[in-house]
Amino acid sequence: MGLLDFVKKIEPDKKSKPFLHTLYDGFFTFLYTPDHVTKNGVHIRDGMDLKRTMVMVVIAMQLCYVFGSYNIGHQHFVALGQHVGFIEGFHLKLAYGLMQIIPIFIVTHVVGLGIEFYYAYKKGHGIEEGFLVSGALIPLIMPPDISLWILALAVAFAVWIGKEAFGGTGMNILNVALLARVFIFFAYPTTISGDEVWVAGLAKDADGIWTASYNWFHTGLFNGLFESFGWDTFQNGRAMADGYTAATPLSLAFQGGWENVTSVYSIDQMWWGAIPGSIGESCKPFIIIGAIMLLVTGIGSWRIMLSVVIGAAFTAWLMNMWGATPFMEVPWYYQFYMGSLLFALVFMATDPVTATSTNTGKLIYGFMIGMVGMIVRVLNPAYPEGWMLAILFMNVFAPLIDHYVFEANVRRRSKRTAVVKRVEVKESAAPVSGAH
Amino acid sequence: MFLFLFTTLTFPAFAQTSGDGSSYLEMGLIAVVAILILGAVLQIADSLLRVEAKNLGLDRDNTNFSLFPSYSEIFKPKQPDFVDQQRVVNLNDGFDIQLAGEAKKELRLINPTTFAVSPGDFVGISPIPKVVVEEGSEVKAGDILFFDKKRPEVKYVAPVSGEVIAVNRGEKRAIAEVVILADKEQMSYRTYTAPNLNTTSREDLVGFLLESGVWPMIRQRPYDVVADPLDIPKNIFISTFDSAPLAPDLNFVIMGKEAAFQKGLDVLGKLTMGTVHLGLDARGTMPAPAFTQATGVEKTYFNGPHPSGNVGIQIHHTSPISANERVWILGVQEVVTIGKLFIEGRFDAERVVAITGAELTNPAYVNTYIGANIESLIKENVNNDHVRIVSGDVLSGKVVNASGHLGFYDDQITILEEGDEYEMFGWLLPLAPRPTISNTYPNALFPNYKFTANTNTHGEKRAFVVTGQYEKVLPMDIYPQQLMKAILVNDYERMEGLGIYELSEEDVALCEFVCTSKQPVQQILRRGLDMMREQG
Numbered sequence: 001m002g003l004l005d006f007v008k009k010i011e012p013d014k015k016s017k018p019f020l021h022t023l024y025d026g027f028f029t030f031l032y033t034p035d036h037v038t039k040n041g042v043h044i045r046d047g048m049d050l051k052r053t054m055v056m057v058v059i060a061m062q063l064c065y066v067f068g069s070y071n072i073g074h075q076h077f078v079a080l081g082q083h084v085g086f087i088e089g090f091h092l093k094l095a096y097g098l099m100q101i102i103p104i105f106i107v108t109h110v111v112g113l114g115i116e117f118y119y120a121y122k123k124g125h126g127i128e129e130g131f132l133v134s135g136a137l138i139p140l141i142m143p144p145d146i147s148l149w150i151l152a153l154a155v156a157f158a159v160w161i162g163k164e165a166f167g168g169t170g171m172n173i174l175n176v177a178l179l180a181r182v183f184i185f186f187a188y189p190t191t192i193s194g195d196e197v198w199v200a201g202l203a204k205d206a207d208g209i210w211t212a213s214y215n216w217f218h219t220g221l222f223n224g225l226f227e228s229f230g231w232d233t234f235q236n237g238r239a240m241a242d243g244y245t246a247a248t249p250l251s252l253a254f255q256g257g258w259e260n261v262t263s264v265y266s267i268d269q270m271w272w273g274a275i276p277g278s279i280g281e282s283c284k285p286f287i288i289i290g291a292i293m294l295l296v297t298g299i300g301s302w303r304i305m306l307s308v309v310i311g312a313a314f315t316a317w318l319m320n321m322w323g324a325t326p327f328m329e330v331p332w333y334y335q336f337y338m339g340s341l342l343f344a345l346v347f348m349a350t351d352p353v354t355a356t357s358t359n360t361g362k363l364i365y366g367f368m369i370g371m372v373g374m375i376v377r378v379l380n381p382a383y384p385e386g387w388m389l390a391i392l393f394m395n396v397f398a399p400l401i402d403h404y405v406f407e408a409n410v411r412r413r414s415k416r417t418a419v420v421k422r423v424e425v426k427e428s429a430a431p432v433s434g435a436h
Numbered sequence: 437m438f439l440f441l442f443t444t445l446t447f448p449a450f451a452q453t454s455g456d457g458s459s460y461l462e463m464g465l466i467a468v469v470a471i472l473i474l475g476a477v478l479q480i481a482d483s484l485l486r487v488e489a490k491n492l493g494l495d496r497d498n499t500n501f502s503l504f505p506s507y508s509e510i511f512k513p514k515q516p517d518f519v520d521q522q523r524v525v526n527l528n529d530g531f532d533i534q535l536a537g538e539a540k541k542e543l544r545l546i547n548p549t550t551f552a553v554s555p556g557d558f559v560g561i562s563p564i565p566k567v568v569v570e571e572g573s574e575v576k577a578g579d580i581l582f583f584d585k586k587r588p589e590v591k592y593v594a595p596v597s598g599e600v601i602a603v604n605r606g607e608k609r610a611i612a613e614v615v616i617l618a619d620k621e622q623m624s625y626r627t628y629t630a631p632n633l634n635t636t637s638r639e640d641l642v643g644f645l646l647e648s649g650v651w652p653m654i655r656q657r658p659y660d661v662v663a664d665p666l667d668i669p670k671n672i673f674i675s676t677f678d679s680a681p682l683a684p685d686l687n688f689v690i691m692g693k694e695a696a697f698q699k700g701l702d703v704l705g706k707l708t709m710g711t712v713h714l715g716l717d718a719r720g721t722m723p724a725p726a727f728t729q730a731t732g733v734e735k736t737y738f739n740g741p742h743p744s745g746n747v748g749i750q751i752h753h754t755s756p757i758s759a760n761e762r763v764w765i766l767g768v769q770e771v772v773t774i775g776k777l778f779i780e781g782r783f784d785a786e787r788v789v790a791i792t793g794a795e796l797t798n799p800a801y802v803n804t805y806i807g808a809n810i811e812s813l814i815k816e817n818v819n820n821d822h823v824r825i826v827s828g829d830v831l832s833g834k835v836v837n838a839s840g841h842l843g844f845y846d847d848q849i850t851i852l853e854e855g856d857e858y859e860m861f862g863w864l865l866p867l868a869p870r871p872t873i874s875n876t877y878p879n880a881l882f883p884n885y886k887f888t889a890n891t892n893t894h895g896e897k898r899a900f901v902v903t904g905q906y907e908k909v910l911p912m913d914i915y916p917q918q919l920m921k922a923i924l925v926n927d928y929e930r931m932e933g934l935g936i937y938e939l940s941e942e943d944v945a946l947c948e949f950v951c952t953s954k955q956p957v958q959q960i961l962r963r964g965l966d967m968m969r970e971q972g
Contacts, residue, residue: 004858029896033862037855037891041941041958042948043830044533044852047870047877049895051863053902053952056876126896170899170953297876301904321461357903358915406918410933413913417758 007031019121026117026127050169053299054132060293060300061347063286064140068279069097072144075199075276079210079246083232086274091231095222097144100200101279104139107148111155112138119164130169130176130353131159137177137347140280141340141388142184143192144200150188154180174395175354178388185388193383195247198276202246210246211238248277249338250377250385257326258334270337281340291346300350303362304369308345311370312336319378327378339377344387345369354395358405365401369394478503518722519737525753527740527911531946533681533871535830536886537794537851539801541688546802547618548812551596552841553581554613556606558652560661560969562586563610569600577805578626578649578783581614589665593649595785595806597624613841618805625782633702633778641706645774649783652844653770654707657751657763658937659969669764671710671755674701676727676768677717677738679745680829680942684790684801684847686768687717687724693772694726700775704766705732715750740911748943752912757937769847789813789842793851794888795820804842810849811838818851824891826850831945832958855892863895870894873909873950898953906947906957914938916947920957923964928971936964 007028012020030051038045073093074086083089112131120127138155158180163172184192191197196204205211214234223233249270252261265275273283281287294300316332323329336342349355349369356365369390376386482503515524555565567582569575575594582592598618606612631644642665645651654663663669677686690697704712711734717723718737728735736754738744747765757763766774769787776784785806792799797819804813810825826833827843830850834843842849859866871887872879879885906916914935922930941958948957 004860032858032860033892033894034896035856035858036893036896037824038893039956041832041956042945043824043826043833043835043850043891044871044889044949045893045895045954046874046950046952047866047872047894048874048950048952049863049954050898050901050952051895052874052876055864128898130901168899170901298874299876321464352903353901355903357917359904359907362904402918406915406934409913409915409935410930413758413933413935416756 004032018124019117022121022127023117026120029126050129051132054129056297056299057133057294057347058136060290061136061140061280063289064280064283064343065101065136067273067283067286068140069101070094071273071282072097072100072200072279074274075144075246076201076212079199079202080212080237082235089232091226092222092234095226096201096218096234099217099222100144101139103148104142104146104151104279107152108138108155109135111152112159115156115159115164119168123168128169130163130172133351134158134163134176134180138180140343140347141177141181141278143197144279145197146184146191150184150191151180153187154183157183170353172353173399174392175348175351178348178392178395181388182392195251198248198278199246205238209238212236246276249275253330253338254327254381258330260326261330261338267334267337278340278343281343284337284342287342287346291342294346294350300346301352301355301362303359304350304355304366305345307363307366308349308370308373309336311367312341312345312374313370314367315371315374316378319374325378335374335377339385340387341373341377344373344391348387348391349394354398356398356401356405358402361398361401361405365394365398368397515739516718516720516722518728519716519718519739522735522737524718524737524739525750527738527744527749527753529908529911530679530741530743531873531909531950532679532741533830533889533949534884534886535681535794535871536888537792537796537799538682538886539684539790539792539799541685542800543788544800544802546804546808546813548804548809550601550615550617550809550841551594551598551805551807552613552615552809553592553595553807553844554841555582555584555592555611556613557844558592558662559659563608565592565611567603567611567614569603569614571600571603573600574598575600575616576624576626577785580649582611587664589646590651590662591646591649592652593783595783615841625784628777628781630778630781633706636706638706641703645703648777650770650774650777653773654764654766655845657748657757657765657940659965660940661969663764664762667762669708669710669762670757671751672704672708672712672764672766673715673747673751673754674704674712674733674766674768674771675715675745675747675750676723677715677719677745678829678848679719679742680831680848681742682790682792682848682850683745683829684788687727688801689788689847690724690726690768690772693775694724696772696775696779697726697768698730698775699778700766700771700773701730701733703774703778704764704771708764710755713750713754715745715747715754717745719744743909743943743946744911746940746943748938748940749911752914752938759932759937761937767845767847770845787842787847789846790848791817791851792848793823794886795823795851795853806844807841810836810840810842813842813849814838814851820853822854823851824854826852830889831949832942853888853890855890857892859892866894873905893954895952895954897955900953900955902952905950905952906944909946909950910944912938912943916944916957919964920955920960923960923967926967928968931964931968936961936968940965 012024014021070093073096076096077083077089077093083092112135116131117127142151158176162174162176162179166172202210202212213236218234226233249261249265252264269275271284275282291305295302312335313332316335319328320332349366356362372393373386373390376389486502555561561584565582565584569581576597577594579594580591581594583590594616596616596618598616600614601617602615604612604615628648631640646665652662655661656663678684701712714727714730714733714735716727716735716737718739738750743749751757751763773784787806788801788803790801791813796817798817802813825836825838827836827849828834828846829848830852833850869887871889900917903917910916919931919934919936922934939961941961944957944961951957
């Protein structure tokens with residue numbers, strides 16, 4: 001094959017240019033499955049490898065990317081009071097969304113993959129696929145307006161301290177994507193919480209009115225293009241309508257319960273996702289499509305997904321019963337419409353490295369995530385969302401849960417021995433009386 | 437499904453009544469408490485019953501003493517008629533790899549010119565055993581070839597008569613194989629007068645088995661080593677079906693050897709204080725009468741995908757091994773050889789071997805002897821010159837050269853294509869179909885498709901990432917991945933606790949096959965077993 005010969009020819013020397021060789025190897029194995037054959041042990045291997053596993057997860061979240069990009073633009077224009085209908089100003093919204101998400105995606109991957117490549121070269125092993133999924137997840141869980149330098153810091157922290165320090169792919173204790181988010185949450189809280197960060201590209205002016213300002217890409221590049229088609233263009237300026245809140249359903253619920261939420265957003269709107277929030281979390285049907293794909297291919301654990309749903313629903317139901325605050329009275333099934341619960345349970349909780357490894361453990365792990373997450377969401381006054389913290393919390397506990405599952409297995413085994421011995425003693429003893 | 441559930445739950449009919457919430461709550465609480473109390477009473481009664489059953493020793497054959505039917509009783513899979521009233525173990529975990537190249541049920545007679553016995557086939561034997569024959573010496577079938585200096589009473593003997601033409605040495609002067617050029621015409625046997633089973637003592641019987649050279653056919657679990665003549669095994673296990681890919685059909689192999697098989701079972705019955713267990717096939721058609729009508733043994737039927745035919749799995753579900761316990765295992769053809777020793781008074785190493793694999797023009801069974809030369813068995817039958825020859829099955833067989841010989845315990849040769857080729861985007865968009873357990877391939881839609889697999893690893897080795905995968909193909913109450921980790925960090929206590937004694941390489945072979953991270957699971961397990969064995 002011509003291409004293979006060419007690619008083989010440009011292979012850098014491993015001795016003199018180790019870093020280049022690592023890079024080359026990474027891209028080569030991406031292009032071609034290597035010619036490795038089995039040695040001792042099995043002679044045939046399953047067609048599944050880690051690359052395929054990881055890329056399936058990435059494919060499962062593509063619809064969230066599509067919707068997320070568009071929704072960035074949509075929320076932006078809704079806040080300005082322009083093009084309020086969902087498909088009005090389609091080209092503007094799409095262009096605006098892509099202009100926001102592409103830099104986020106690039107920064108995430110340059111920083112994350114850079115560190116990954118460096119460590120692969122240092123350790124002298126092939127580039128591993130772990131960051132494929134983390135890198136795809138991180139943009140989806142960021143607010144659309146995140147500063148790129150903060151993002152870069154967070155990704156570096158997550159990959160460096162969260163993963164490579166523990167030994168690389170497969171060894172990390174905490175979910176890398178969530179670690180990046182939690183880093184921002186604690187280091188730069190104002191950029192990732194409150195009511196004003198979930199809509200991109202807006203600032204309040206002195207009168208407290210949303211104002212948009214565009215850069216050259218919008219006014220120069222895209223406006224030029226759109227004008228040539230005779231379409232609407234980006235216009236710097238203030239919002240036409242006053243009173244747009246940009247608050248997420250969760251903070252509305254925290255302030256005034258379900259009525260307060262539905263007074264701003266309709267249930268359909270929350271279901272379809274045309275609401276402000278982190279980039280990928282809002283569109284429920286697309287997340288569910290992703291979930292179905294993970295479940296059908298068997299890559300995402302149905303045990304974890306199911307038990308998170310049960311744990312969250314159960315806790316929310318208990319809160320309904322208690323009903324001390326308006327937030328507690330939000331019907332338990334509507335909790336699934338708000339915030340990132342679905343996204344977290346489909347893509348974050350199911351990470352096989354940081355979740356429990358046993359089937360029993362997975363049920364406990366998922367249930368606890370559901371419970372803890374719902375408690376944080378409803379009871380924590382500072383920050384009405386809990387999945388990130390709940391999952392990281394349970395990541396830490398996952399080895400402990402597994403430990404007890406293994407201990408139970410060990411105990412079962414030693415008990416079996418003890419029982420057999422006792423029975424043998426009885427059989428060899430004098431005739432057993434029939435008085436039982 | 438559950439995701440649909442809560443969308444339906446959003447109907448107003450389900451909405452919370454907010455009016456008199458307190459009485460609603462009270463009633464709910466009372467109901468919950470009542471259910472809890474009732475449940476607790478039932479649970480205690482149930483536990484007491486089971487404790488009593490355990491104390492009386494009644495629960496050893498998996499009888500359900502609980503008040504409630506067990507899960508498996510409610511959802512009992514359909515059983516074939518012939519297992520009616522017998523003990524059946526249904527196994528759900530596992531996977532049948534569908535490969536092309538199954539042996540046709542026709543027996544061909546091939547007379548290979550050379551045969552060999554290789555010390556490497558016996559786990560735990562020292563690499564340089566004492567070879568008592570020289571190049572050029574004449575041997576009869578059953579004459580001793582070599583013995584292990586640590587255990588000189590176990591004799592390893594010639595499978596055929598002829599002239600010893602080579603004692604090949606491998607690395608560090610280890611004996612690789614002792615090769616015999618077989619007699620062309622009549623085979624000559626060393627003859628014995630077998631002891632009478634009804635009168636002889638166990639000691640004399642063991643002595644006779646050692647002397648006649650059939651002893652190495654008895655293997656011990658744990659560790660899969662040749663049995664120690666000083667042990668009295670807890671039980672003896674024989675699996676009468678092989679569920680591995682393309683494995684020989686033992687119902688076909690046993691035809692005409694029913695009497696010898698039964699005689700072999702009788703001999704084995706004298707060797708254990710416990711029981712001789714026979715694992716029978718409940719997957720499809722009725723097993724051969726040699727198995728179903730065997731006497732003096734306890735029969736258990738096993739139903740499920742591979743590895744249901746592995747003796748290790750069957751032991752686990754019949755009478756599991758604990759630390760310090762020893763059980764012995766044999767293959768069906770080995771039992772026949774022992775039986776023939778007592779019926780005919782000679783060491784008959786005859787083996788029916790399945791020659792299988794997609795690279796063969798004519799996969800079939802051949803009738804030969806232990807250690808037959810591979811080349812002559814597959815001559816003019818392979819239609820590809822870039823192949824790997826495996827003595828055994830594709831999951832746990834050994835690689836051999838064409839000039840090499842069949843392994844001592846093997847009754848199968850598999851030929852498959854070497855897969856040392858690059859595949860463009862092979863991980864994302866594979867062009868050729870390949871066997872897999874993953875639903876990311878559409879394989880589940882074609883359950884009867886026979887794959888032509890090659891030896892490509894389909895990916896590179898990685899750290900353990902995916903969980904729950906091994907458990908899906910190992911029908912045992914064992915956590916294989918955790919066990920592998922325990923072995924990798926030399927944690928003896930954990931290895932023992934997690935059940936390393938119950939496993940052998942062939943049992944975890946499927947785990948290795950499905951492993952997304954391409955870990956050498958069998959190799960790791962063998963390392964762990966060797967470490968445990970050295971510890972004693």
